[in-house]
Amino acid sequence: MSKGYINSAFSLKEDCIFWDGEIESMLAPTKLPAQLDAMYKKLVKDYPKYYRMDGMAKLVFILGDLLCERTGICEKYAGEDIAIALFNSSGSYPSDLIHSEAIKEGFAGASPSNFVYTLPNVGVGELCIKRKITGETIFLIEDNFSEDRMSELAELYIGQKKCKAIIIGWVEPTQSEGNHLLLISEEESGLALPNTAENIKNLC
Amino acid sequence: MKDELKTHIINYLSLDDVNKDDIKNDQSLFGDGLGLDSIDALELIVMMEREYNIKIADPSKGKEILFSIDTISTYITENS
Amino acid sequence: MFSMKVFAGAEHIISPLGADSETCYENIISGKTGIAKHLLGTQKFSLAQIDRASLQFKGVKSFWRYLLSRSVAASLSKLNDPQEDLAYIVSSAKGEIHHLHRGIFGYGISHSAKAAIGKEKRIYCVSNACISGLLALNMGYDLIQAGKADTVVVSGIDLISDFVVSGFNSLFALDPEQCRPFDQTRKGLNLGEAIGTIVLSKDATIFKEEPVEFSGGFSNNDANHISGPSRTGEGLKKAVSRALNHADITPDFINAHGTGTDYNDGMEAEAFSALGLDKVPLNSLKSVFGHTLGAAGIVETIVSIQGMKSGTMPGTYALKTLGTNKEVNAISAAHNGEVKSLLKTCSGFGGGNAAVIFKKL
Numbered sequence: 001m002s003k004g005y006i007n008s009a010f011s012l013k014e015d016c017i018f019w020d021g022e023i024e025s026m027l028a029p030t031k032l033p034a035q036l037d038a039m040y041k042k043l044v045k046d047y048p049k050y051y052r053m054d055g056m057a058k059l060v061f062i063l064g065d066l067l068c069e070r071t072g073i074c075e076k077y078a079g080e081d082i083a084i085a086l087f088n089s090s091g092s093y094p095s096d097l098i099h100s101e102a103i104k105e106g107f108a109g110a111s112p113s114n115f116v117y118t119l120p121n122v123g124v125g126e127l128c129i130k131r132k133i134t135g136e137t138i139f140l141i142e143d144n145f146s147e148d149r150m151s152e153l154a155e156l157y158i159g160q161k162k163c164k165a166i167i168i169g170w171v172e173p174t175q176s177e178g179n180h181l182l183l184i185s186e187e188e189s190g191l192a193l194p195n196t197a198e199n200i201k202n203l204c
Numbered sequence: 205m206k207d208e209l210k211t212h213i214i215n216y217l218s219l220d221d222v223n224k225d226d227i228k229n230d231q232s233l234f235g236d237g238l239g240l241d242s243i244d245a246l247e248l249i250v251m252m253e254r255e256y257n258i259k260i261a262d263p264s265k266g267k268e269i270l271f272s273i274d275t276i277s278t279y280i281t282e283n284s
Numbered sequence: 285m286f287s288m289k290v291f292a293g294a295e296h297i298i299s300p301l302g303a304d305s306e307t308c309y310e311n312i313i314s315g316k317t318g319i320a321k322h323l324l325g326t327q328k329f330s331l332a333q334i335d336r337a338s339l340q341f342k343g344v345k346s347f348w349r350y351l352l353s354r355s356v357a358a359s360l361s362k363l364n365d366p367q368e369d370l371a372y373i374v375s376s377a378k379g380e381i382h383h384l385h386r387g388i389f390g391y392g393i394s395h396s397a398k399a400a401i402g403k404e405k406r407i408y409c410v411s412n413a414c415i416s417g418l419l420a421l422n423m424g425y426d427l428i429q430a431g432k433a434d435t436v437v438v439s440g441i442d443l444i445s446d447f448v449v450s451g452f453n454s455l456f457a458l459d460p461e462q463c464r465p466f467d468q469t470r471k472g473l474n475l476g477e478a479i480g481t482i483v484l485s486k487d488a489t490i491f492k493e494e495p496v497e498f499s500g501g502f503s504n505n506d507a508n509h510i511s512g513p514s515r516t517g518e519g520l521k522k523a524v525s526r527a528l529n530h531a532d533i534t535p536d537f538i539n540a541h542g543t544g545t546d547y548n549d550g551m552e553a554e555a556f557s558a559l560g561l562d563k564v565p566l567n568s569l570k571s572v573f574g575h576t577l578g579a580a581g582i583v584e585t586i587v588s589i590q591g592m593k594s595g596t597m598p599g600t601y602a603l604k605t606l607g608t609n610k611e612v613n614a615i616s617a618a619h620n621g622e623v624k625s626l627l628k629t630c631s632g633f634g635g636g637n638a639a640v641i642f643k644k645l
Contacts, residue, residue, distance in 0.1 A: 048239070051220040080504060080522060089392045091379065091411055100384050100447060107325045107450035108253070112246035113217070115451035116511045116633060119377060121412040125634035128507040134519060137505045137636055138419050141379075141393040141409040149408070156426045162502070174388055243511050246455060263456040 002187055003151075004158035004166070004195040008071045009183035009203040010063055019070070021203050032173060036062050052113060053126060054095045055173040060086065060123035063182045064167060065130055071184055073165055074131050083136040083163035084124050085153045088172040089143055092120045123171070135163050145170050145179065147200040154185035154195050164188075170204070179204045205280070206273050216251045217244055229273045237272075245270055256280050290428050291488045292642065293495030294362035295586040296355050299478035299573055300332045303339060304358065309590040312598045313618060317572045319462050319474050324449050330462055332476030332574035333444050348380045351479045352400035352441055359437060359481040363490050371433040372397070372407045375420035375440040377578035379411070381447045410578075414541070414632025416440065417480075417581020418501060418640050424484040425500040434486055440582030441479040448577070449475055455511070463544030465568035465600050466553070466614040468607025473543040476574025480583035494645060496589055499531035501640030511633055512547055517555030519637035524559055524629060531641040535564055535627035537597055537619070539588040542568020543575050548631060553608035561627075566614050571602040581630045585640065592623045592644050 011018045015029045017039075027035045036058045040050050044065055053061060064084070068074050073082060095117040102109040116122060121139035128137060136157060142149055150168050157166050169182035181204045185195050193199040210224040213233075217240070231237045234245070245263065248270050252258045258280060260266050269279045297305040300318030318332035341350055352374065360367070379393035393409045401407055410420045417440035424436035442448075452458050452475060459472035488495055504526070506519035513520070528534070538561065540552050549568075556562060569584045576583055591597040597619040606614055624644045631637045 048219070048221050051218050052244075079507065084505075089394065090388060091392060093388055093391060096381065096384055096447070099451060103325075103446060103450045107327065107446070107453055110450045110454035111250060112451075112454040113243050115454055116243055118447075118451065119411075119413045119633050121634040121636065122510050125505065125507075125510040125636075128505045128635055129509070132507050134505050134507050134522065136503050137412070137634070138410060138423070138503070139412045139634075141411050143392070143394045143398070152432065156423070156430050156432070159430050160426050162426070241509065243455075249456075250454065 002158055003155040004185040004187060006193045006195055006199055007184050007186050008067065009181065010067045011179060011181040011204055012063065013179040033058065047130065053123070054114070054117035056092060056095070056120060056171065057117060057123035057126045059171050059173050059180060061126045061130065063169065063180060064127040067167065067182050067184065068131050073184055074133065077164050079132045079134040081135055081164040082133045083157050083166040084127065084133060085138045085140065085157065085166060086124055086169045086171055087140045087142050087146065087150060088120065088170060089141060090172065090174050091141055092118050093174050145204065147197040150200050151195055151197040158185060158187050206277050209273055209276060212251050212255050213248065216247050227273060231272055233270060233272060256284060258283050288429055288486055290425050290484055290486060290498045290500070291491065291495040292482055292484050292498040292589070293491040293493060294359045294483040295589060296358040296481045297478060297583055297586055298334065298351055298355055299583060300334050301572065305586050305590060309587055312572050312587060313596060315601065317462060317601065318476060319571065319574055324446060329449055329458065330460060330474045331444055332474060334477055346380055346383065348441065348443055349396060349400040352397065352439060355439060355479045355481040356401055356437060359483055362492050363483065364492055367435050367490060369434070371427060371436045372401055372405055373410060373420040373424050373436060373438045374407060375410045375416035375578045375582065377411060377413050377416055377442050378445065378448060381445050382443070412636055413634050414575070414577055414580060415503060415630040415636040415638040416578040418628065418630050418638035419503060421498070421581065421585065421640050422501045422503065422638065425498060428484060428486050435490065436484045437481060438484060438582060439479060439481040440579035442477060442577040442579050444475055444477045457545055459544055462602050463571055464602040465542035465544045465570050466549050466606055466608055466612070467603045468605045470544045470546060470549060470607060472545050473570060474574040476576045478573055478576040478579045478583045480579055480586045482582060482586055496592060497643040497645055499641040499643055500527070501638060502526040502530070503636055503638035506635040506637065508635060510635065513551040513631050515551060515554070517551045517558070519635060520552065520555040520629060520631055521558055523637045523639040524555065524627065527627070527639040527641050531643070533625045533641065533643070535561070535625050535641070537623040537626050538564050538566040539584055539626065539628045540566050540568050541630045542570050542600065544570055550608050551631070553610040553612045556612050557610035562610070562612050564613060565597070565619050566612055567598060567600045569598065571600060581628070581638070585628050585642070588626050588628060589642060592626055592642065595622060596620050597623060
């Protein structure tokens, strides 16, 4: 049974953008939200909804959109054949804090547009809307970055024919300097690395 | 007041890329106009309550009231 | 491929309707609801809240962890021998949101689940809004099919909190009275809290009582809106048809998501009707459990399995007159008769839709 192949990877760490494990460009050493905004202005541009997203959704949206753009994955496959499985450890912690503060003086303080982001999978929904991805989508929580779990999930989905390609990633907006990684695993091999935990670890 | 309304809308909805001049008084805020959606409408209901002390209890009525800057300001004038 | 049979059993529930699945089921069949008015903040809300005192819960520990460890232990006690090398999947939309104030250290569903089940255990945590429970079941199925686990314990849990109630309140999504899924007067949902646990295994002999067959499931994203479903139920249609094709059945019964909101129930009726399932009897359990978020997929599946085994499916009790644009066979009274195959669906924020199929052995 095919475990799939890692055909492309995009990561953000220590103020650098990496493509397939190689440094591609440097970002100004500011906080993560400012870096994402800068990437949006330079690379995505025409998606005003971006500004209303929370930090997690921005992170998923920017990394995911650029990965799709660069790899042409959405042209190669039907939307329903692409899956997305993202992981982190804190769920939607930053937006949870904002909502929790907002209701301290009473329920009337709640902001509906913040509340919808207190679910970690909503950023995945934003990426699906932009890229018309209609396959399986799932958000999982792990204590720490787990290349084993990421590789296993890609293998499950591809091996069980739940998708032809899957975007797998680790997105933890509470860690400014942390490693955020999105990669594409496919049924078919390209110039690819086999889908193994070790290969995922080396890409991050 | 219409100018102030536009400022509130931009702030409440984090419309970082929109200027006050981009919002015309009679233009639809939703759909093909400014492109707001149902969650934005709920956020505007919150804005009306906090900034103008006006409650819209039935969100289905929100659509007419929140249609444009003109309709919102008429509603505020009539209900405050 | 997909040749292996997967069995499901040893189910357990703690909800406002009882502290085991049999009691919950009997209470539902006798017409009881878990929904009552409770004061939260300065307002009264219709909620399905568990009576902590009735469980002898003392309130020193985390109630979330208490429920999870109690429910997992209760399920495992329904297996023949102590099972080794179990995998666990915990589904929760908001986890221990009550303890947000403790700070980021130790926050997160994985941390909470390990504290309840055991640090050394193999635990997966799914947090994908209202479809989390069905995604967890699907993942358990896939782990078994891929030969990565023989037996998987799947739990779904969410609690009522000021956090969640104030949020849904700000979305105008709450019905102040008992919710009325598929009814023409439906006004919104009620929130609920519950835990459900069910064991999936490739080995039918591990269960003390006869299990049912789990034929797997699928999910599809609407790619339409983050907080509202596709009006035409595109994602739900895809997920349901993939699940039905894979299991190779036409379902005898549908346990729908049926939250009681205008859009959700309307969208579900569109999807079931478009798939030619409009004559299949259908219910929603939201008027008894409320919407239990990450627990919904598991708890409602378990009650439906109880219904399959005993030959009586609960009705949708607050439903009086069908009020969806497309006609579906939503039943208000209990349904007697053999149900050999069950379709269970959920849809939720983030655009997700999921469907699973269970068969009677």
